[in-house]
Amino acid sequence: MTKPQNAAAPRKEFTLRGLILGVLITVAFTAANVFFGLKAGLTFATSIPAAVISMALLRGFKDSTIQENNVVQTVASAAGTLSSIIFVLPGLVMIGWWTHFPFWESFLVCALGGILGVMYSIPLRRALVTNSDLPYPEGVACAEVLKVGSGDDSKGVEESKAGLLAVMWGAIVAAAFAVIVATKVFASDVASYFRIGGGDKAPVSGFDFSLSMALLAVGHLVGLWVGLAMLLGALIAWVWGVPHFSHLSTVTTGVADIAGDTWSHKIRFIGAGTIGVSAIWTLLKLVKPVISGLTSAMAASKVRKAGQLHTLDRVEHDIPIGVVGAIMLASFVPIAWLFGHFANGAGLGDHMWLLVIGGLIYCVVMSFLVSAVCGYMAGLIGSSNSPLSGIGILVVIGAALLLVLVVKPMLQPGQEKSLVAFALFVTSVVFTVAAIANNNLQDLKTGQLVDATPSWQQWALVVGVIAGAAVIPPVLDLVNQAYGFAGAPGAVAGKALPAPQAGLISALAQGVIQNNIDWSLIETGAAIGVVLIVLDWLIQRSSNNKRHCSPLAVGLGIYLPTSATLMVVVGALVGAFYDRRAERSQRPEAAKQMGVLLASGMIVGEGLIGVLIAGIVAFQLFPLELVGDGFATWAKWIGGAVFVVVILALYRYAEALSKRAGA
Numbered sequence: 198m199t200k201p202q203n204a205a206a207p208r209k210e211f212t213l214r215g216l217i218l219g220v221l222i223t224v225a226f227t228a229a230n231v232f233f234g235l236k237a238g239l240t241f242a243t244s245i246p247a248a249v250i251s252m253a254l255l256r257g258f259k260d261s262t263i264q265e266n267n268v269v270q271t272v273a274s275a276a277g278t279l280s281s282i283i284f285v286l287p288g289l290v291m292i293g294w295w296t297h298f299p300f301w302e303s304f305l306v307c308a309l310g311g312i313l314g315v316m317y318s319i320p321l322r323r324a325l326v327t328n329s330d331l332p333y334p335e336g337v338a339c340a341e342v343l344k345v346g347s348g349d350d351s352k353g354v355e356e357s358k359a360g361l362l363a364v365m366w367g368a369i370v371a372a373a374f375a376v377i378v379a380t381k382v383f384a385s386d387v388a389s390y391f392r393i394g395g396g397d398k399a400p401v402s403g404f405d406f407s408l409s410m411a412l413l414a415v416g417h418l419v420g421l422w423v424g425l426a427m428l429l430g431a432l433i434a435w436v437w438g439v440p441h442f443s444h445l446s447t448v449t450t451g452v453a454d455i456a457g458d459t460w461s462h463k464i465r466f467i468g469a470g471t472i473g474v475s476a477i478w479t480l481l482k483l484v485k486p487v488i489s490g491l492t493s494a495m496a497a498s499k500v501r502k503a504g505q506l507h508t509l510d511r512v513e514h515d516i517p518i519g520v521v522g523a524i525m526l527a528s529f530v531p532i533a534w535l536f537g538h539f540a541n542g543a544g545l546g547d548h549m550w551l552l553v554i555g556g557l558i559y560c561v562v563m564s565f566l567v568s569a570v571c572g573y574m575a576g577l578i579g580s581s582n583s584p585l586s587g588i589g590i591l592v593v594i595g596a597a598l599l600l601v602l603v604v605k606p607m608l609q610p611g612q613e614k615s616l617v618a619f620a621l622f623v624t625s626v627v628f629t630v631a632a633i634a635n636n637n638l639q640d641l642k643t644g645q646l647v648d649a650t651p652s653w654q655q656w657a658l659v660v661g662v663i664a665g666a667a668v669i670p671p672v673l674d675l676v677n678q679a680y681g682f683a684g685a686p687g688a689v690a691g692k693a694l695p696a697p698q699a700g701l702i703s704a705l706a707q708g709v710i711q712n713n714i715d716w717s718l719i720e721t722g723a724a725i726g727v728v729l730i731v732l733d734w735l736i737q738r739s740s741n742n743k744r745h746c747s748p749l750a751v752g753l754g755i756y757l758p759t760s761a762t763l764m765v766v767v768g769a770l771v772g773a774f775y776d777r778r779a780e781r782s783q784r785p786e787a788a789k790q791m792g793v794l795l796a797s798g799m800i801v802g803e804g805l806i807g808v809l810i811a812g813i814v815a816f817q818l819f820p821l822e823l824v825g826d827g828f829a830t831w832a833k834w835i836g837g838a839v840f841v842v843v844i845l846a847l848y849r850y851a852e853a854l855s856k857r858a859g860a
Contacts, residue, residue, distance in 0.1 A: 210264040212433050218254060219657065220271025220664040222247045226273060229800075231281035231672045232807040233591045235287065235621040235682070244339045245275035246364050252343070253361040259775045263343050267649045268657045270339060270418065275661030278636035281310055281585050282669060285593075285625040287696045288703030290677060291685045291732055294543075294618040297677065303670035306534055307624075309528050310564075311662030315655055316521045316528075316566040317630060319635040322651065325572045328639050333576045336642030338793060340695065343647050356787070359858035360794045367798025370843060371410040372806035374555045380823040383836030384408060384668040386760055390453040393440055400440035403457045405760040408840050409474040411803035413710025414766020414796035417775070419750075424769020430468070430754020431762050432737040433725065438464045438755070452574050454606045460758065463718060465701050467755025469590045470722020471729065475748035476570055476591055478730050531586055532626060539622050548604055550651065556623045559599065564630035571635030576642070585632055586820050592627045593702050596620040597709035607709065622704045633662060695756055770798070775848055779855075788855040795851040 228245040241487050254259040258276035289295040326333070342360065353608075376727045377383045380803075390403030416424050430704025441465040443455050450458075511682035517736065538557040568587045597620045605616060644654045681693040682701050737745050754762050772792065779788035787832070813821065 209260050210235065210650060211268055211657065212265055215251075215265045215268045216272060216660055218251060218267040219247070222250060223664045224659050224668050225274055226801065227275070227668045228672045229803075229807070231283055231669060232676055234280055234283045235696045235699075236807065239502055242663040243797075243801075243848050244335060244643065245271045245342055245793060246341055246801055248342050249357070249360045249794060251362050251799075252357045256357060258434045263584065263647050264649045264653075266343055267644055267647050270343075271644070271654045271657040272661035272664070274640050275311065275633070275658060276635055278632040279307055279629065279662060279665040280669060281632040282307055282310075282625060282629050282726060283673070283696065284585060284589050285621060285702055285828045286701040287677075287682050287685075288706070289618060291682050291696070291700055292614065292617055292771060293686045294614070294621075297775040298670045298673045300670045302535065302539070302675070303694045304666050305531060306625050307629055307666035308663055309535075310626045311531050311633040311666060312659055313525060313528050313564060313639055314568065314635075315632025315658050315662065316516075316525050317565055318572065318634040318641070319515050319521050319651075319655060320571050321569060321634065322638060322641050325569075325638055326577055326645060332638060333642040335575075335645065336639040338369075338790070339643045339654060340640075340646035340797070342790060342794075343643070343854075355566045355858045359791065361855040363794040363854055364798035364801070366850065367410075367414070367795040367847060368777065368802030370555060370847060371414075371799040371802035373410075374410055374804045374840070374843065375803045375810070378408065378836065379821045381825075381828065381832060382823055382837065384829065384832040385836075386846060387833050387837055388453075388760070390456045392452060398444070400444040401452050401459070401758070402435050402440050402443075403453070403456050404435065404763060405758065406447035406767075407760040407764050408836050409764055409797040409803065409846070410840075412764035413768035413844065414799035415626055416483075416765040416770070416793065417796040418800075419769060419770030420763065421769050421773040422745050423825045424610075424773075425764045426745075426750035427728055427762050427769075428753035429746065429747060429758075430471075430632060430751040430756075430767045432754075433751070434460065434468070435754045435759060436628070438467060461610045461700075463715075463842050465697075465704070465756040466715065466718035466726065467722035468752050468754075469701060469705060470719035470724075471726040472722075472749055472752035473591050473594070473719070474726030475725045475752060476588055478726075478748070494586050500817055502646070514652050515649050516655050529557060529561070534558060535626075536619075536623070540619060543613050543618055544612065545604075545608075545619065548607060551604065552619060553587070555599065556619075561629075562628050567592060567631040570633035571631045572638040575635045575639050585628070585635065588631050589624060589628050589698060589702050590705060591704050593620055593624040594709060596623050597706045601712075608798055608800070612656065616710045617703070617706045620710065621703060624702065624706075633658070643807065687760065695758065695761075697761065701756060721851070722752070722755070725755075728758040729752045742749070771844065771848070775851075779781070782852070782855065787822045787858065788852060791855040792848065795847060799847075 222243070226247070230243070247264060248270040251273075252267045255269070286298070286306070290298075374383065378385050384407050386407045388403065390400050390401060392399040394400070394754035437457055437460050443459040446455055446459055501507070502767065533553050533556075536553045537549050538554045540720045542544060545552060571585065571588060597617070600616045600620055605613070608616070626678060637655070641651055643649075644651060662841055676694060682696045682699065683693040684703075705714065726748055729746065729751050734747055775792045776789050779785050779792065781786045810821065813819065
């Protein structure tokens with residue numbers, strides 16, 4: 198009799214200690230990601246730092262395994278993507294609908310949407326992971342970290358210790374720098390806005406380099422070609438867009454105000470058009486693989502029902518498709534209740550059932566489509582670069598247009614704001630589904646490479662979703678009380694967090710429903726997107742897919758402020774330079790991975806200290822500023838010089854750690 202493939206001795210994989218550790222990391226990283234995303238418009242992937250922390254802490258247990266560490270990072274990875282809800286939910290505060298974030302409504306949006314995201318990713322796994330040659334850069338990198346750090350030999354122990362040191366010192370230094378910036382001894386950015394040519398009517402432009410180690414680290418992680426694509430977007434915005442439209446502007450205030458107003462009311466919408474076209478193009482390319490994946494999932498379900506599960510490889514064991522369907526149906530009920538509750542609170546009770554049924558159908562269909570898009574892009578360029586912002590733009594425009602066509606004609610004048618709020622609320626659910634599906638596929642690629650059981654990973658992510666969903670509402674309330682959001686009623690200029698995606702998405706919803714959106718701007722952006730798609734195809738073809746110009750990254754460069762993009766570009770260049778030096782070392786891949794861990798630590802450190810500073814400001818515990826505005830010029834020079842020196846020292850330290858671990 199043939200022994201079943203999976204009849205080996207039980208191994209540690211889905212354990213209570215792993216779940217607890219994963220939840221603790223999730224809580225910390227979610228808080229950091231919420232603050233950092235509201236400030237910079239970008240969130241960071243948490244899988245790699247979570248894996249390093251897990252291996253360092255669980256190494257003391259003799260029976261710990263690489264698969265158990267994988268479950269920990271899977272739980273914690275929810276922090277990297279569930280926090281992306283900040284790209285939509287703060288819009289309800291920005292339009293003045295909410296004054297705070299009600300816990301249960303916010304929690305249920307995150308939890309239910311996240312659980313649906315896990316379920317949607319299961320049939321997509323076969324199309325986009327198992328039967329795909331997508332590179333999944335972050336998933337592969339995380340698998341390599343797990344393989345090296347979980348080694349039983351002394352080399353594996355040294356690799357794990359060195360990796361933890363890289364994360365720890367990156368976090369400590371970035372946090373310390375952020376604290377000094379909060380005292381105003383170091384400037385937070387180096388910015389300049391100016392007129393091109395002479396005269397009071399001359400076009401304006403400018404730049405803003407944020408002295409943020411976390412942004413530099415994001416650039417390292419996204420890579421050279423994504424960084425260059427974002428630079429191209431920034432150039433389109435600030436070399437052509439802002440000068441062109443500012444020349445036509447009627448705003449007569451200062452140069453910086455004219456530049457900001459032009460970017461906010463013109464350029465962002467061009468970026469929205471670019472991102473929208475790029476996302477649609479991605480959808481069209483996914484039709485065939487998605488159909489194939491669904492067919493494969495149904496075939497596996499038949500094998501399971503026939504009692505032949507042992508004939509399938511471990512990496513083919515998903516949550517049964519019947520259970521997946523039942524969980525999805527169970528999730529739709531409270532989502533429908535949420536829509537009804539929100540509609541009643543918005544004064545739309547007379548049309549509640551139309552809004553509930555329509556909203557639920559829209560949520561079901563759009564969630565699956567955008568999950569497929571995000572999963573594909575995560576496989577192509579990584580979760581950190583996946584087009585979540587562009588997806589939010591498409592979803593909110595679609596929701597707003599349907600409300601205008603179906604519901605608005607039945608309403609009395611003056612109820613447009615209620616429709617805007619409902620469009621944002623529906624979008625927040627769809628957005629959460631897409632974010633988690635995008636993340637889960639990256640994790641499932643990691644699991645495939647370390648011989649993990651997909652079903653355990655899928656349950657682990659459900660745990661992470663619930664933990665993250667419980668953290669997000671209070672953290673959002675904290676930063677809202679401490680800083681507020683740019684554009685929200687009562688927000689203090691210069692203090693409020695930009696929350697750029699939430700501002701853009703809420704502005705689009707208002708523009709569509711109130712019929713005051715300038716569609717020509719979106720059309721211009723769409724035309725740019727078409728040109729970029731052709732350009733990307735030509736570049737990839739001429740370089741055998743070694744180079745690319747991501748249209749989505751260009752779109753991000755157009756509609757994000759330069760304070761959130763230029764330092765990312767610098768980080769991409771620094772990371773490429775570091776990797777080139779690493780290529781000449783004795784252990785190139787290990788040296789490169791140490792740079793990735795250092796960058797991850799910088800992001801975590803600045804994000805966590807940002808939450809702490811928010812608490813100090815919110816509760817007015819003590820003043821942070823040590824110097825006045827008269828020190829601003831010195832602060833720029835001192836802060837800039839220290840920033841450069843510290844970054845150089847950190848990367849030299851990463852090189853030294855790599856050499857020490859390999860000795």
